[in-house]
Amino acid sequence: MATKKPYIIALEEHYQDAEVSRHTGGPGAGRDIVERLDDLGALRLGEMDESGIDFQVLSHSIPGLQGVDAATGVPLARRVNDRLNEAVHAHPDRFAAFAALPTADPRAAADELERTVTRLGFKGAMINGLTDGRFHDDQRFWPIYQRAAALDVPIYIHPALPQPAVVEAYYKDYAQKHPGLLRAGWGFNVETATQGIRFVLSGVFDAHPGLKVILGHLGEGIPFYLWRISHGLRASMSEKTFREIFCEHFWITTSGFFSDPALLCCVMEMGVDRILFSVDYPFMDNPPGAEWIKTLPLSAEDTQKLLNGNARRLLKLSNPAGAQLLNHKDLSLATALTIATTAAETCKGQGYRVSVTVVGRNGEIIAQLRGDDSGPHTIENSQKKAYTARTFRISSGEFVQRVKDNPTTGAVHLTGIVAAQGALPIKIGEDVIGAAGVSGAPGGDKDEACVKAGLDKVADQLK
Numbered sequence: 046m047a048t049k050k051p052y053i054i055a056l057e058e059h060y061q062d063a064e065v066s067r068h069t070g071g072p073g074a075g076r077d078i079v080e081r082l083d084d085l086g087a088l089r090l091g092e093m094d095e096s097g098i099d100f101q102v103l104s105h106s107i108p109g110l111q112g113v114d115a116a117t118g119v120p121l122a123r124r125v126n127d128r129l130n131e132a133v134h135a136h137p138d139r140f141a142a143f144a145a146l147p148t149a150d151p152r153a154a155a156d157e158l159e160r161t162v163t164r165l166g167f168k169g170a171m172i173n174g175l176t177d178g179r180f181h182d183d184q185r186f187w188p189i190y191q192r193a194a195a196l197d198v199p200i201y202i203h204p205a206l207p208q209p210a211v212v213e214a215y216y217k218d219y220a221q222k223h224p225g226l227l228r229a230g231w232g233f234n235v236e237t238a239t240q241g242i243r244f245v246l247s248g249v250f251d252a253h254p255g256l257k258v259i260l261g262h263l264g265e266g267i268p269f270y271l272w273r274i275s276h277g278l279r280a281s282m283s284e285k286t287f288r289e290i291f292c293e294h295f296w297i298t299t300s301g302f303f304s305d306p307a308l309l310c311c312v313m314e315m316g317v318d319r320i321l322f323s324v325d326y327p328f329m330d331n332p333p334g335a336e337w338i339k340t341l342p343l344s345a346e347d348t349q350k351l352l353n354g355n356a357r358r359l360l361k362l363s364n365p366a367g368a369q370l371l372n373h374k375d376l377s378l379a380t381a382l383t384i385a386t387t388a389a390e391t392c393k394g395q396g397y398r399v400s401v402t403v404v405g406r407n408g409e410i411i412a413q414l415r416g417d418d419s420g421p422h423t424i425e426n427s428q429k430k431a432y433t434a435r436t437f438r439i440s441s442g443e444f445v446q447r448v449k450d451n452p453t454t455g456a457v458h459l460t461g462i463v464a465a466q467g468a469l470p471i472k473i474g475e476d477v478i479g480a481a482g483v484s485g486a487p488g489g490d491k492d493e494a495c496v497k498a499g500l501d502k503v504a505d506q507l508k
């Protein structure tokens with residue numbers, strides 16, 4: 046029997062916004078790469094299909110908004126993220142997004158993070174290199190991390206070209222002949238690893254215990270050095286070791302680093318649950334990554350965690366089976382309820398989540414029907430998941446009544462269907478928007494099979 050191809054999520058996958066690139070000059074890449082950075086349609090999707098990459102979490106390439114000043118960056122961020130949101134909405138079953146943040150104004154950056162997460166369904170944010178020559182562990186940036194922790198979304202710390210003074214002192218004499226030395230050849234890694242170490246030393250994880258940080262490129266070398274760094278800092282870090290803090294707050298991806306020995310080192314130091322597949326497209330091509338994962342030295346279960354389960358858990362991604370239905374428009378409330386009820390029946394007693402949610406004009410959740418056995422959906426839980434307001438555990442009859450009673454949903458038409466395992470990836474438009482969905486606890490083939498069964502029934506009803 047042929048083995049089914051695993052579902053593959055990649056989350057350090059870049060594009061560029063033309064307006065940002067006009068300000069920054071772009072990443073300084075060749076024409077091939079720039080052509081791919083510019084594309085969020087046929088070229089990208091075709092290359093994903095050829096390599097079996099099912100889903101990309103998109104992020105702006107270097108230097109991004111870290112390369113612009115506050116006055117320019119704040120209004121620009123809104124336009125950039127709104128445009129990215131449009132690209133995601135054109136292919137919601139293939140793309141999600143990390144926000145670009147105007148870090149030169151950290152408070153505005155925190156607000157933009159919240160807007161993109163709660164209103165646009167973004168999965169977190171990516172920050173490139175340094176801002177104004179400062180590492181991002183600096184306390185001035187902590188409003189961003191306070192907000193990220195409150196929203197329960199990760200911040201991806203990504204490299205950019207090293208500081209000019211560092212280039213001058215460390216690399217200049219070789220950089221002309223070996224330009225890669227400033228980038229993947231060494232400069233990127235050492236600067237981003239330094240940033241990761243500084244995050245741990247800064248105390249930001251004491252101030253914001255929920256903060257989650259992602260590092261690409263297999264943790265920029267930190268896992269390899271973990272024992273030595275912890276040992277070297279033991280005298281000044283007696284309460285919690287460097288290792289403990291790093292392994293509690295950091296996740297790493299395989300972006301641009303397809304090496305079995307390096308991966309095994311990371312698995313041994315951090316555990317497989319902390320490692321997520323990524324390519325670093327288009328700075329890396331998809332095929333080497335896709336080929337590499339066919340022969341990973343991991344069990345089937347661990348491979349699945351690496352390829353999709355860990356990403357689903359960390360980013361609260363919709364189940365891919367659920368995402369199939371995103372394009373069904375203008376469902377009536379009655380249909381949405383039937384969908385939820387039918388799916389709930391199918392999944393009953395197995396702990397899977399099934400829900401219909403109606404969202405008001407201001408993004409508030411007006412009512413939610415849950416047909417699962419996952420326990421009460423409390424306000425605290427909802428806030429943790431970045432829901433914007435009240436949710437209820439109520440019967441379908443009460444649900445209908447609540448929707449009817451609410452003046453903003455008098456003429457409700459559900460405009461999207463999502464599998465909402467966490468934040469709602471739906472667009473708040475002119476009309477009231479509702480969402481019906483089915484999702485499993487993320488990760489695991491069994492979840493997918495269950496959700497698929499529920500959705501097949503739903504699909505029958507939509508015919």
Ligand code: ZN
Nearest residue numbers: 057203300325
């Ligand atoms: Zn990258």
